[in-house]
Amino acid sequence: MARKVHPPVEVRRSPRRRSTVSAYEEQGRVVVMIPDAFSKSEEREWIDHMLERLRRRQARDGRASDTALKARAVRLAKRYYPEHPQCASPVSVRWVDNQHRRWGSCTPDDGTIRLSRRLTMMPSWVIDYVLLHELAHLVHPDHSRPFWDLVARYSKAERARGYLEGVADTEAAA
Numbered sequence: 001m002a003r004k005v006h007p008p009v010e011v012r013r014s015p016r017r018r019s020t021v022s023a024y025e026e027q028g029r030v031v032v033m034i035p036d037a038f039s040k041s042e043e044r045e046w047i048d049h050m051l052e053r054l055r056r057r058q059a060r061d062g063r064a065s066d067t068a069l070k071a072r073a074v075r076l077a078k079r080y081y082p083e084h085p086q087c088a089s090p091v092s093v094r095w096v097d098n099q100h101r102r103w104g105s106c107t108p109d110d111g112t113i114r115l116s117r118r119l120t121m122m123p124s125w126v127i128d129y130v131l132l133h134e135l136a137h138l139v140h141p142d143h144s145r146p147f148w149d150l151v152a153r154y155s156k157a158e159r160a161r162g163y164l165e166g167v168a169d170t171e172a173a174a
């Protein structure tokens, strides 16, 4: 079960490409463009290589660091849940590699929040939604009506949920 976590990958082969490989993020997926002539093992090798490159780039710009994630959570909590000071002082907010089925989780008892590292490849408004969702669990541990009312203060909540469901569907189909 120690499978390496990576975001959904879509490989596009192009007959016009000879030896160049490129990769970019598109709607929560990583699109890797490879020459049509590549073998399956070359394809796998290059996917690993390009994902590693993206990861390094994100680590460099600080997006994938726990410190930046926590600071972001605190900013969001102050803005959206100002009357709930416990949201602005979570004990920890961390990226984790071992969450395959869930995008985020929260343990209200000890004030800890974890986000799947797969989210680092997704648009920031989607990451903000997952953060606000988990932060709201510090007020309501369940998915009750008051919980969703709180989350709905984020205007892109609905859209972000649809986005994540779309990604999950794509993964299930793959």
Ligand SMILES: [Zn+2]
Residues within 6 Å of the ligand: 133, 137, 143
């Ligand atoms: Zn939840």
